[in-house]
Amino acid sequence: MVEPAVNSEAGHSAGVDPVVRHLYIHVPFCPTICPYCDFHVLTRRAGLVEAYLARLEEEAAQLAGRYAVDLDTVYIGGGTPSFLRDAEIRTLAETVQRHLGWGRAENTLEINPGTVSPDRAGLWQALGFDRASVGVQSLDDATLRFLGRQHDAQQAREAVSTLVNTGFRVSGDLITAVPGQPLDDDIARLVELGVGHVSAYTLTIEPGTEFARRGVTVHEDDERLGFERTEERLSVLGFERYEISNYARPGQRSQHNLAYWQGRTYLGLGPGAAGHYPAGQEAVPDGSGASLLTLRRTNPHLHDWLQREAGDTVPVDATEYVTDALFMGLRLREGLNLEALSRRSGLDVSSRYSEVIRRNVGRGLLEHDGRWLRATPQGWWVLNRVVTEFLEG
Missing domain, CATH: 1.10.10 (Arc Repressor Mutant, subunit A)
Structure with a gap:
């Protein structure tokens, strides 16, 4: 991406681009909660998705009125965005496009393998999504059962194949360092399905999760083996490790995630969503807005977000901006x-x-x-x- 020009005007955001070019939307709903998950997720209840979509439109309009927005990328994550019903995902996409536009370079939808069909893949593509991030996690049934996933290996294979055949650029997620996992087979089988990108994350036991309550542990030797073996196998298969946990064929890097890693600003839309905003002349709790480069905001969780409660705002000065960027x-x-x-x-x-x-x-x-x-x-x-x-x- 091109480096933004330096703006030396006093009180402005130095060399930080005043135009926001990236958007993240959080969909908090999941059919079940995986035992390793510590994200803000919950199961749907009557009326909750409708309330979420109405509030999302209100927040999107507010962001559009507050910031200069010219989007390169849109990323809809969760939760399980593909768990939304067809009419709901249509409403969400149209809301975003109406108020904030759509990404010129990339529009990603996170997808659970159990929610994919040829008709649904066609709908998602028609709505403007061109990249799919699929929570495969493993292509071994025993590993999937251990991870508490609701799909099996056959469903994962069929889902990825359907999305590839529909014309999506597909990224497959893998979890490594799982006891008994056939990691080499997982990698080979996923690549054979035609993905152009792989995100490989070490199983991490977070406080408050079901795995933590059960005393599940990850051994450092297994973590190190997964860290090194994933690169060895994927490099042989034509993938470049361009980030600690991410691998891509040429031209298949995640442009949205690169914005995070390169310290760009982005909007955060939805409950629990984080955003990184140009500070401009905005007032912040310590009253030092004129000396800031950016602001980091995190929305509250669903109940408070629906009640329009304020989230957390953290002012970022030059030193903090640099250490974040490093x-x-x-x-x-x-x-x-x-x-x-x-x-x-x-x-x-x-x-x-x-x-x-x-x-x-x-x-x-x-x-x-x-x-x-x-x-x-x-x-x-x-x-x-x-x-x-x-x-x-």
Whole structure:
């Protein structure tokens, strides 16, 4: 993506693009709650989806009136967006298009394999979706049962094949480090179905989940094996690891997720949705709006969101913007351009963090060519520790 031009006007958002080009919409409804899930999700009840859609339209109109919006990407996630009925997903898509527009580059729908049919795939495509992110997780029935998934391997295969044949660019999610999982087979079978993108996430046991209550654990050796083996197998099959957990064939990278990793601004629409907004001259709780680069907002959960309660707003100054950008940008294989980050933030990043960079280059965890900073494979494995040094530096 092209770096935005520097705006030196006093009080404006420095080099941060004042136009928002990305939109995330959260659909919180799921048919069941998976035992590893800690997202804001719930099962549907009478009248709840109707109330959600009405409030979504109101919020979309508010965002359209508040920000300059020219969308490159739209991503509808959850929850299970494809769990919405046909009339409901049509209403949602038309609401977004009416108030905020539609992405020129990419429009993604998250899909549960059990919700796919040829007719539904055709409807989603007709509504303007061109990319499908499918929660496959595994193509082994025993692994799927352990993960509490409601679909089986055959349903997953049929769903991916249907979406590929309909003309979607398809990304398949895999969960790794599951006890007894045939990971090599999962990878090979998924690729054989024609996906152009794979997101591979280590099973993580989050507090408050069913897995945590049951005492399920993930061993570090299994985590490391999954981390390394996934890249080995996918690279042989023609996929590039372009981000810690994401692999793509040429031309198949997720443009929406790249916006997150590159520190771009984006709208967050729906309950629990997070957004990253240009600050402009907005007033924030500490009254320091004129000195800010961006604002991060997180909407409240469904009940409070329906009642129009305010969410959390976090002002982001130049230093916080840079550390956020380092945390996200170092997840990318190519890393991040420190000159461009300096232009956007107004800070001389290379000079400010020269000692942290020098120390971690010496440890073999970072590479720095004077312009670009990137993590090595060893650095990816301990990235949280590396970023902590930037926060402390």
